[in-house]
Amino acid sequence: MEKFHEKRFKLPILLVSLISNLGLLFFFKYYNFASENLNLLFDKIGIQQDIPLMNFLLPVGISFYTFQTLSYSIDVYFGRQKAEKHLGYFALYVSFFPQLVAGPIERFSRLTPQLKEKHLFSYDNLVNGLRLIIFGFFIKMVIADNLSGIVDEIYAAPEKFSSLEILKGLLFYSFQIYSDFSGYSLIAIGSARIMGIRLMDNFNTPYLAKNISEFWQRWHISLSTWFRDYLYFPLGGNRVAKTRWVFNILVVFVVSGVWHGANWTFLIWGALFGVIYLIESALNKLLKIEREYTPYSFGHISLAVKTFIIVTFIWVFFRSQSFAEAINIFKLLYNNIGFAGAKLIIPGYLWVFFLTFIASDFLLYNKRFDVWLGNVPAIGRWTVYGFLIFSIIVYAGIENFPFIYFQF
Amino acid sequence: MLKKLSLKIVLLLVLLIVLNFVYKTWFYESDLQKNAELINLVRAVPNDADIVYIGESSNITFRGDDIDKRPISAFIGDYFPGLKTYDITKPASHAGIYKVLLENIPVESKVKTIVVTLNLRSFDAQWIYSNLETSLQKSLVLIKPYPPLFNRFLLSFKVFDIKSDSERVKEYRAKWAEDEFHMPGNFQFRNVIEWDRWMSNNGIKDSNGNYDLPQTDLACHFIKSFGFQLDTLKNPRISDFNAIIELARKRNWNLVFNLLAENTGKAGELVGNDLTDLMNENVQILENYYSRKGVVVVNNLNQVGNDQFVDQNWTTEHYAELGRRTVAKNVALALKHWYGDFYKEVHCDSRYQTSFFNDCDKGIIWGQMQTLTTDMAHSGEKSSMTGAGNDYSITFEYPLKVIPDSLKKTINVEFWLHQPSLNHDAKLVIQASGQGFHDYWNGYDIKSIVKDINVWARYNISISVPDSIKQADLIKIYVLNQSKEKIYIDDFKILVRD
Numbered sequence: 001m002e003k004f005h006e007k008r009f010k011l012p013i014l015l016v017s018l019i020s021n022l023g024l025l026f027f028f029k030y031y032n033f034a035s036e037n038l039n040l041l042f043d044k045i046g047i048q049q050d051i052p053l054m055n056f057l058l059p060v061g062i063s064f065y066t067f068q069t070l071s072y073s074i075d076v077y078f079g080r081q082k083a084e085k086h087l088g089y090f091a092l093y094v095s096f097f098p099q100l101v102a103g104p105i106e107r108f109s110r111l112t113p114q115l116k117e118k119h120l121f122s123y124d125n126l127v128n129g130l131r132l133i134i135f136g137f138f139i140k141m142v143i144a145d146n147l148s149g150i151v152d153e154i155y156a157a158p159e160k161f162s163s164l165e166i167l168k169g170l171l172f173y174s175f176q177i178y179s180d181f182s183g184y185s186l187i188a189i190g191s192a193r194i195m196g197i198r199l200m201d202n203f204n205t206p207y208l209a210k211n212i213s214e215f216w217q218r219w220h221i222s223l224s225t226w227f228r229d230y231l232y233f234p235l236g237g238n239r240v241a242k243t244r245w246v247f248n249i250l251v252v253f254v255v256s257g258v259w260h261g262a263n264w265t266f267l268i269w270g271a272l273f274g275v276i277y278l279i280e281s282a283l284n285k286l287l288k289i290e291r292e293y294t295p296y297s298f299g300h301i302s303l304a305v306k307t308f309i310i311v312t313f314i315w316v317f318f319r320s321q322s323f324a325e326a327i328n329i330f331k332l333l334y335n336n337i338g339f340a341g342a343k344l345i346i347p348g349y350l351w352v353f354f355l356t357f358i359a360s361d362f363l364l365y366n367k368r369f370d371v372w373l374g375n376v377p378a379i380g381r382w383t384v385y386g387f388l389i390f391s392i393i394v395y396a397g398i399e400n401f402p403f404i405y406f407q408f
Numbered sequence: 409m410l411k412k413l414s415l416k417i418v419l420l421l422v423l424l425i426v427l428n429f430v431y432k433t434w435f436y437e438s439d440l441q442k443n444a445e446l447i448n449l450v451r452a453v454p455n456d457a458d459i460v461y462i463g464e465s466s467n468i469t470f471r472g473d474d475i476d477k478r479p480i481s482a483f484i485g486d487y488f489p490g491l492k493t494y495d496i497t498k499p500a501s502h503a504g505i506y507k508v509l510l511e512n513i514p515v516e517s518k519v520k521t522i523v524v525t526l527n528l529r530s531f532d533a534q535w536i537y538s539n540l541e542t543s544l545q546k547s548l549v550l551i552k553p554y555p556p557l558f559n560r561f562l563l564s565f566k567v568f569d570i571k572s573d574s575e576r577v578k579e580y581r582a583k584w585a586e587d588e589f590h591m592p593g594n595f596q597f598r599n600v601i602e603w604d605r606w607m608s609n610n611g612i613k614d615s616n617g618n619y620d621l622p623q624t625d626l627a628c629h630f631i632k633s634f635g636f637q638l639d640t641l642k643n644p645r646i647s648d649f650n651a652i653i654e655l656a657r658k659r660n661w662n663l664v665f666n667l668l669a670e671n672t673g674k675a676g677e678l679v680g681n682d683l684t685d686l687m688n689e690n691v692q693i694l695e696n697y698y699s700r701k702g703v704v705v706v707n708n709l710n711q712v713g714n715d716q717f718v719d720q721n722w723t724t725e726h727y728a729e730l731g732r733r734t735v736a737k738n739v740a741l742a743l744k745h746w747y748g749d750f751y752k753e754v755h756c757d758s759r760y761q762t763s764f765f766n767d768c769d770k771g772i773i774w775g776q777m778q779t780l781t782t783d784m785a786h787s788g789e790k791s792s793m794t795g796a797g798n799d800y801s802i803t804f805e806y807p808l809k810v811i812p813d814s815l816k817k818t819i820n821v822e823f824w825l826h827q828p829s830l831n832h833d834a835k836l837v838i839q840a841s842g843q844g845f846h847d848y849w850n851g852y853d854i855k856s857i858v859k860d861i862n863v864w865a866r867y868n869i870s871i872s873v874p875d876s877i878k879q880a881d882l883i884k885i886y887v888l889n890q891s892k893e894k895i896y897i898d899d900f901k902i903l904v905r906d
Contacts, residue, residue: 393427393561394439
C-alpha cells in the first residue's frame with residue numbers, strides 16, 4: 001500500500017485488509033447473532049430458510065487485536081504510518097502479551113518504536129510496574145471478585161429482592177465492572193512497564209466525570225480514542241450539519257456497543273450512551289450547566305453523582321443476558337418498593353474495601369497510582385504495600401472469576 | 409542500584425514475615441474452618457492414640473439393616489480393647505489426600521501405627537482425574553506444610569489442581585485411549601474404551617434374552633473402574649503411597665495398607681475372567697511392590713461376597729456389616745504383628761439391641777447425618793435441622809426382625825425439639841419395609857404434643873408395634889418436616905420394649 005501513491009491502487013489493498021480483518025471478527029463473533037436474527041426474520045416473513053448456527057470458540061482477544069491491525073492498515077493507507085517490513089515486529093505489535101487479551105488497544109506508532117528500542121533493566125520501571133500490578137491485583141481480586149458473587153445473586157433471581165437490594169446490586173455492578181477491567185488494565189500496563197514499555201492509560205477515575213462525554217474520555221480510553229480517530233473523525237466528526245452530527249454520534253456509540261458483543265443488549269447499551277450524550281449536549285447549550293469546576297467542589301461532585309447514576313442504570317443492559325432481563329430489573333426496581341424480600345449478605349470487610357476503593361478514586365483523581373505512591377513518604381508507602389499485599393492474599397475471592405473483558 | 413534493590417527485598421521479606429504473623433494469629437483459624445474444614449478430622453485424633461485408620465467412605469458407609477452400623481475402624485478397635493484406635497475418614501479421598509492429612513498429625517502425637525486404605529479403583533484414570541479433585545485439592549491448600557500466609561497466597565491465586573469438569577473428562581478419556589492392554593493370548597480389545605464400547609453394544613441379556621440396561625451399565629462401570637494395567641512407574645497414586653511410606657519412615661510409624669475388597673464375584677459374572685484376572689494381577693503387583701518397601705499389605709480383594717455390597721448397581725467399596733467385619737478382622741490379624749499382647753478374639757453373635765440413642769455429637773451414625781448443624785443444640789454442640797428444604801431429620805434405621813417378637817410390642821420414641829412457631833405440620837414417622845408385606849408408613853403429629861416455641865421441649869410418644877411389621881427387614885424412624893420453619897431435633901432416644 002505504501003508503494004502506491006494513487007488511491008485506485010491503494011484502496012483495493014486497504015479493502016482487502018479491512019475485509020479480512022473485519023471478516024474474521026464477524027465470522028467468529030457475529031455470525032451466530034446474525035444467523036439467529038435472520039432466521040427469526042425469515043420466520044416472520046414466511047421464508048423457509050434456516051441459516052445454520054456454528055459452534056465456534058471465540059479466539060481470545062480478537063476484538064482487541066483486530067482493532068490494532070485495522071488502525072495500522074488505515075494509518076499506512078493515509079500515509080500517517082510507515083509500513084513495517086519486519087514481520088517479527090508486526091507480529092509482536094499484534095500479540096504483545098501484556099495487552100493481547102483485553103487491551104489497552106495500542107497504536108502502531110506508539111508501541112512499535114518502543115519495542116524496537118533496546119531496554120536495559122531499570123529500577124524505576126520495576127518499582128512503578130510492580131506498584132501498578134499490585135494495585136491492579138487489589139482492585140480485581142479484592143474488589144471486583146468479592147462484588148461478583150453479590151451481583152450474580154441479584155441478577156440470578158432479582159424477583160426475590162426488594163428495590164433497595166436490587167439498587168445495591170446495580171451499584172455494586174458499576175464498581176465490579178470498573179474494578180475488574182481497570183484492574184486488568186493496570187496489571188497489563190504494569191507488566192509492560194517492568195520491561196520498559198509504556199502502554200497508554202485505559203482508565204482515569206471515570207466515575208468522577210461530570211458528564212457522559214467526559215466519562216468516555218476517562219473510561220476504556222484506548223477504545224474510545226480509537227473510535228474517535230477511526231470512525232467519528234472519518235464520518236466528519238462535529239464539522240458537519242447538526243443532523244449529520246447527531247447521526248455520527250449515534251453510529252459511534254452503537255458500533256462501540258456492538259463491539260462488546262453480539263447481543264441486542266450491547267447495542268442498546270451503546271445507543272443509550274449516545275442518546276444521553278446528545279441530551280446532555282443539548283441541555284448544556286441551553287442551560288449552560290457545564291463550566292469549569294474546582295475538583296471536589298460541590299458542583300463537580302453533584303455532576304459526577306448524576307453521571308454515575310445514569311451510567312449505573314445503563315450498565316443494566318450491559319450485564320443482562322437479554323433485553324427482557326434488563327427490563328425486568330427496571331420493573332422490579334419499581335414494583336418491589338417496600339417488598340420484604342431476601343437480604344443480600346454483604347460481609348463487613350467488603351464494605352471496608354468498597355469504601356476504601358471509592359476513597360482511592362477520589363485520591364487518584366487525574367493522577368496515576370504509581371506516581372502518587374512514589375510521592376508518599378517511605379513509611380506511608382510501605383504501609384500501603386502491606387495493606388495491599390495482605391488484602392490480596394487474605395481477602396481475594398477464592399472462586400474462579402475470569403476477567404469480564406476476556407469474553408470480548 | 410543493587411544495594412537499593414537488596415534493601416527493598418529485605419524490607420519486603422520483613423514485611424511478609426510480619427504479615428504472616430498477623431495472619432497466623434488473627435485470621436488463619438477462621439480461614440481453616442471456612443476453606444479447610446477437614447483439618448478437624450485430624451484434630452479429632454487425640455495425641456495419645458495408638459492406631460489411626462485413614463480412609464474414605466468405605467469406612468463409614470453401612471446398610472440400613474445392619475445391626476451394628478459402626479465403621480470398619482471401630483470393628484478393628486474391638487480386637488484391641490487396650491489400645492486407642494481412631495479414624496480419619498474423608499469420603500471420595502485417596503492417597504494424595506491421606507498424605508497431606510497425615511502430615512498434619514502433630515509431631516508430639518504418640519501414634520504408633522497408621523492403617524491406610526488402599527483402594528484399587530483409585531488407581532484408575534476416572535478416579536485420578538475425577539471431577540471431585542478440584543474441591544478436594546482446594547480443601548488441602550491451607551494445611552500444606554508451608555507458612556500460613558503462603559498457603560493463603562496459593563489459595564487466592566488458585567495454585568492447586570484446578571480444572572473444569574469437562575477438562576477432567578477429557579483427561580481420563582485421553583488416558584483410557586492412551587493406555588493399551590498388553591495381555592497374553594488374543595485379547596480382543598486394544599484399550600478400555602473399546603472394551604466398554606463392546607460391552608455397551610452387546611450388553612448383558614436378562615433371562616428372556618433381552619438387553620438388560622442396569623446390568624449392562626454395571627458391567628461397563630466395572631470395565632471402566634478396573635480395566636487398567638497398573639504401571640508402578642507412571643501411576644500418580646503409586647507416588648502418593650510412596651510419599652506416605654516416606655512420611656511413616658520419618659515419623660517412625662508402623663504402616664499397614666488395607667487393600668479393600670471389590671465385588672469380584674459380580675465383576676466375573678458380568679464381564680468375565682479377563683477382568684477379574686486383571687484385578688487380581690494388579691493387586692498382586694501392589695502387594696509385591698509395597699511389601700518390598702516394608703509395608704504390611706492386607707489383601708481383601710476377594711474377601712467380601714456380592715450380598716455384602718451395599719451398592720448393587722455401582723462399583724463401590726461400601727459394605728454391609730459382615731463385609732466391614734471381614735475387612736476389619738483381616739486388618740486386626742495383620743496388626744497382631746505389633747500388638748499380639750493386646751489382641752482379643754471378637755465373637756460376632758447374632759446380637760440385637762433394643763435401646764438406641766443419638767445425641768448428634770458423638771459420631772453415632774444414623775441416616776441423614778448431613779442435617780447435623782451447630783446452629784443450636786439441646787446437649788453438646790450439634791442438633792439435626794429439619795425444614796426449609798431439609799425434609800428429614802437424622803433417621804434411625806434397624807432390622808426390626810432381629811428382635812424377638814416378645815420384646816417388641818411397643819416402641820417408645822423421645823427427643824428434644826426446638827420450634828420457632830407452630831406453623832408447620834412436622835410429623836414423627838415410622839416406616840417399615842421388607843419382603844412379604846406391604847410397606848408401612850405412619851406419621852404422628854408433633855405440634856399437638858409439643859406446643860412450646862423457641863425453647864427446647866421434650867417430645868415423647870409410645871407406639872404399639874403392629875404385628876404386620878414385626879418381621880420388617882428395615883424400620884426407619886425420623887421427623888418429617890416439609891415446611892419452611894426450621895425445627896431442630898436433638899437427643900433422639902428409641903426404646904423397643906415388651
